[in-house]
Amino acid sequence: MRRRLGVALGVAWLCLARGLGAQALECDATSIEVRKLDFVGNHTFRSSELADGVATTQSSFARRYFRFFGKRYCLDPATVTQDSLRLILFYRNAGFSSVTVGKEITMHGPRAAHLRFVITEGRPILVDSVTYQGFEGVPQFDRLVRGIEIKVGQRFDKSVVLATRDSLARRLRDRGYPLAEVLRSFDTDTARRTASVEFSAATGPRARLGAVNVNIEAPPGEHPRIDPQRVRSVLGIREGQLYRERSLEAVKRSLYLSEAFRHVDVQVDSASLVDAVDSLVTVNVQLTEGDLRAARASIGWGNLDCLRTQGSYSNYSFLGGLRRLDLNGRLSKIGVGKPFDFASGFCRSEVQNDIFSDTLNYYAGVTLSQPSLFGLRTVPTITLYSERRSEFQAFLRDTPFGVLGSVQQGIDGPLPQSFSYQLEYGSTFSSPAFFCAVFNVCELEVQERLLARNRLAVGGWSLTRNRADDFANPTRGSVLRFELRHASRAIGSSTDQQFNRAVFDGSFYRPVFDGGVFVMRLRGGTVLGRRLSVGGSRSFVPPQERLYAGGPTTVRGFRQNELGPSIYVVEDTFTVVPGAGDTSYFRIDQSGGRLRVVPSGGDNVVIANAELRLRSVFLPELIQYALFVDAGEVWNRGGNTASQTQVRIKITPGVGVRVFTPIGPVRVDIGYNPYQAPSGPAFYSASQRVGDAVERALYCVSPDNLLPVVPGEARPGGGTALPVQARGACPSTFQPARRTSFGSRLTFNFSIGQAF
Known part of the structure; x- marks a missing residue:
C-alpha cells in the first residue's frame, strides 16, 4: 500500500511540476533573475527532459543574451527546494533509489544568478524477473508479450511498468477479452539493487460480436436520409467476428472522417457483458447525420503555377x-x-x-x-x-x-x-x-x-x-x-x-x-x-x-x-564553319548567346x-x-x-x-550551389513555311561537332528546303559560363509546406 501511494504521489508531484514549469516564475523589481539553469551529473536523462520537470525556468534566449528585451524569469528559494525534491522523486521512480540532488546558486551581480542542480545518480535498480499470472488460457501468449518494454536486465522504471500494464490490457481486449483487466505489482531490494515484477490478469470470458445495432438521428426539423441497414453493411464488423477493441475504435474514427455524421458513438452494450452464458457482445452505433453535401472553392498563388x-x-x-x-x-x-x-x-x-x-x-x-x-x-x-x-x-x-x-x-x-x-x-x-x-x-x-x-x-x-x-x-x-x-x-x-x-x-x-x-x-x-x-x-x-x-x-x-x-537549345544564332566542298558545320562558341535549358531527367x-x-x-x-x-x-x-x-x-x-x-x-x-552547370549537347530548331505546311529541322550545334551539313534541295516551284545534317550523336561539348559571384550561386525556393 505504501509503495502504491508513493508512486501515485510521485506521479502527481511530477504533473504539478510540469504545470508550474509551463507557468514559470515571473519577476518584480527586487527579484533575482535566473540568467542560466543547468544540470550536471545527469547521465541517463537529457537536461531538456529534467528542465521540463521543474518549476524554475531560465530567462528567454533574447533576454539572456541581449539583456534589453525578452522574457525574464526569476529565482524563488522555496521553489528551488521543491525542484530538488521533484528531481529526486523523478529519479527514484526511474530506478535510482540512492540518487542525491544538490543545488548551487552563483550570483552574477546583485540581480542575476546561475542555478545549477548537481545530480549523483548512483547505480540503478535492475529487473531480475518478470512473471505473468492469469494468462494461462490466452491463445498465442508468446505473441501477446512480444515487444513488451520491460525485460529482465534492464533498468527498473515505474513508468515503464505502468505502460506495460496498460499495453497488456489493451492487447487482451484486442484478442477477444472485452472485460480484461491487468494488475501489476513489484518488489524491490535496494541492497541488492534488484526488482521483481509481476503482472496478474483477470481476462474474463472470450467473446465474439453479436448483434450490431445502428441508430441514426436526423438534425432537428429534418428526416433521416441514410438507411441504417446500409451503414451496418459497410462497417467492417460482423456478427461472429472475434471481439477486438481496436476494430470498434476504427469504426468510430472512420465514421467521423467520412464527413457524413456530426456525432458518432460506438459502444458495447453493458448488459451483454454480464451474461454468463452467452459469449456474444452487442455493439450499439449511435449516429447523428450532418450536412450530406459540401462545396468548396479556393484561389491562390504557386511558385511554378x-x-x-x-x-x-x-x-x-x-x-x-x-x-x-x-x-x-x-x-x-x-x-x-x-x-x-x-x-x-x-x-x-x-x-x-x-x-x-x-x-x-x-x-x-x-x-x-x-x-x-x-x-x-x-x-x-x-x-x-x-x-x-x-x-x-x-x-x-x-x-x-x-x-x-x-x-x-x-x-x-x-x-x-x-x-x-x-x-x-x-x-x-x-x-x-x-x-x-x-x-x-x-x-x-x-x-x-x-x-x-x-x-x-x-x-x-x-x-x-x-x-x-x-x-x-x-x-x-x-x-x-x-x-x-x-x-x-x-x-x-x-x-x-x-x-x-x-x-x-x-x-x-x-x-x-x-x-x-x-x-x-x-x-x-x-x-x-x-x-x-x-x-x-x-x-x-x-x-x-x-x-x-x-x-x-x-x-x-x-x-x-x-x-x-x-x-541546351540555342534561341538566337550559331556559326557556320565551312567544310570540304559544299558541306559546312553548325557550331556555337562557349559563350552560347541566349539559351534555354531542357532538363532531361534520368x-x-x-x-x-x-x-x-x-x-x-x-x-x-x-x-x-x-x-x-x-x-x-x-x-x-x-x-x-x-x-x-x-x-x-x-x-x-x-x-x-x-x-x-x-x-x-x-x-x-x-x-x-558551388557547381558549374553540366556540359551537354546544344541544338538549334529551324522552321520555314512551305505553302500551307511547315518544314522543321533540328540541328546539332555543339562546339567542335563533326556532323556535316549540306544545302537543302531546290524546290520545283522555287526556293530550297532546309539544310540537311548528317545523322549521329550530338556531342556534349557545350559548357555554359561558370558562375563566379557568390550571389549567382544562390538558388531561392519559395513554397508552402515542409520540404519532407
Missing part, C-alpha cells in the same frame, strides 16, 4: 446510399497560360520563359467511391477525368480522357497499401532536342509518332508506413513509402508506352534541443524502358515517367528539375537530405529556422554521352525560414 484556383463538390450519400461522389476541378498557370495569359506579372520570370507553361493547365474529374474510411478492408474507388499538366521546363501532358480505378487495403492498419489501374488516352509534348539527345531519336517523323496521342495503361502498387506524430509538421517518427508502376501492351498500353518504375521515399524525424527537430530523408528510384534492359540500351521511357530532381522538395541548390543531365535518381529545424527565440510558435544539406544525382543507364551516365553526387548546403500560417508553413529556402 502562378495564379491557381480549385473547386470541389461532395455528396456523402450519393443516390441515397453510402457511396460518395466528388466533383473536382482546378486551373493553374493563370496569367501566363493561354487563353488566360493576361497577367504575366503575377508569374516569376522563369515561368514566363518556360515553353511548357504557356498553356493553361486544368483538371476536371468525377470520383465515385464506397466511403473509404468506413472500416472496410478493401475500398474501391473509380475516377473519370480530363487534364492538362506541365512539368517545369520538361514536358506538357495533355489527356482528354482518363480513368483511374484503385483498391485500398488495410487503411486502418500499420501498412496500408493500394492497388491501382490507370488508363489514359493522351499525348506528351517535349522538346525535339530531348528526344534526340536522350534517345537518339532525331528524325522528326519518329518524334511525331512518339508525341502523338496514344494509350497509356499503368498498373500500380504502393505501400505506406506512417509513424509520424503530425501530418503537416512532424517532430518525431518516420514516414516510409514504396511505389511500383508497370505499363505494357499486356495491360493495354501502346507499343511506345511501356516501362517499369520503382521509387522509395523515407523521412525520419527526431526531436533535438528545445523544440528543435532533426530530419533525415532518403529517396531513390529507377525506371526501365520498353526493352527492360539494365545493361544500358536506349529504351524509351515517356517523359512524364522519367525521374527528375532539383527544386524546393529535393536538392534545393538546383532549380526545378535541373539536377542531372541537361540539354532513369535513376538518388537523394539524401539532412535538415535541422529550430524554433525562433523571438516568436517560437510562429517562426522556424532551418539549416540543411541536400545531396543527390540523376543519371541514365547507357546514355549517348558520358555526361548522361556519369554519377557525381552533388552536395548543396543552405538555410531557410518557415512561417506557420492557417494554410500551412510558408517556406523560403536558400541553397548554395
